Amino acid sequence: MNRRAFLSLLSAAAQAQSPARVAFSFDDFAWSDIPRLTPDEAMDAYLRPLAKRDLKATLFVCGRHVKGERGMELLKRWGDAGHLIGNHTFSHRSYHAGGSTPDAFAEDIERGQAVIENLPGFRKIFRFPQLKEGDTKIKRDACRAFLRKRGYRTGHVTIDASDWFYDQHLRARLAADGPIDLARYREAYLNHLWDRAIYYDVLSRKVLGRSIPHVLLLHYNYSNALLLDSIAEMFAERGWGLIGTEEAFTDPVYSRQPDIVPAGESLVWALGKESGRFASELRYPGEDGEYEKDKVEALGL
Ligand SMILES: [Zn+2]
Structure with a gap:
């Protein structure tokens, strides 16, 4: 083997071994829907574990969830913390079949921006509701062109997980005043996130030949207010690096625009789909409560 081949083999081996990294992102700032915590306590529950680790995260906001001055005050706290x-x-209306047309979707994006554009920390990063980027090529490309024209980048997710489904379950228990074993819930929820993180990291290594800096999708909900510190600790303890979302987004992979229809899902999923090489490993949709229902019920959460 010549020196160049040897070095490239060595570098491929190093890539395969390189520790994974993850950044946090939160969708749907539905601050008024969080039970048992005041809006400020919930915000503290997010800010504290991030500050403790000097991590910067991104919150993706639907204008309709802001609900006036109170929501703006909370978002200012988020932005002021860096x-x-x-x-x-x-409105969080889907861009898939039965959802918005390209024009209506573009208008919904503009309307959302108008609510949040003067807040500290606002950036032109756009995340598609339910990670659905258009169910036809015409819709997909119309929105890509619109975002480009308006100076937006797509706020891709690479690790998707149905955290919202677990949260729904927990909140239904709370509402019914049923017994809650939080330790059990915590264990099952962390296991679920870990399982999804490993799946998408392995997929990244197969599809792209390396572990890309991941962006994890979580929601601004009760479960993550309770457990964000545990989630961060789990990743760190298991050897993952914790990074800021802005840092993750500097990786060139985040500029990719997979040529698939329907478009969307995790970026790693979409690139796998585009390659045509991993069809049997890519269920559709990538994540959904349907996949978790039986597990959650069997655990009696
Ligand atoms: Zn959402």
């Missing part, structure tokens, strides 16, 4: 705020449309 975190970023991205656009998630005004």
Whole structure:
């Protein structure tokens, strides 16, 4: 083997071994829906574990969830702490079949921006509701062109997980005043996030030949207010590096625009799909409550 081949083999081996990294992003700032905590306590529950680790995260906001001055005050706290705020449309209406047309979707993006654009930390980063980027090529490309024209980048996710489904379950228990074993819930929820993180990291190594700096999608909800510190600790203890979302987004992979229809899902999923090489490993949708229902019920959460 010549020296160049040897060095490239060595570098491939190093890539395969390189520790994974993850950044946090939160969707759907539905601050008024969080039970048992005041809005400020919930915000503290997010800011504290991030500050402790000197991490910067991104919150994707739907204008309709801001709900006036109180929501703006909370978002100012988020932005003043050095975190970023991205656009998630005004209404959270889907861009897939039965959802918005390209024009209506563009208007929804503009309307969402108008609510949040003067906040500290606002950036032109756009995250698609439910990670659905258009169910036809015409819709997909119309929105890509619109975002480009308006100076937006897509706020891609690489690790998707149905955290919202676990949270729904927990909140239903709370509402019914049923017994809650939080330790059990915590264990099951962390296991679920870990399982999804490993799946997408392995997929990244197969599809791209390396572990890309991941962006984890979580929601601004009760479960993550309770458990964000544990989630960060889990990743760190298991050898993952924790990074800021802005840092993750500097990786060139985040400029990729996979040529698939329907478009969307995790970026790693979409690139796998585009390659045509991993069809049997890519369920559709990538994540959904349907996949978790039986597990959550069997655990009696
Ligand atoms: Zn959302």
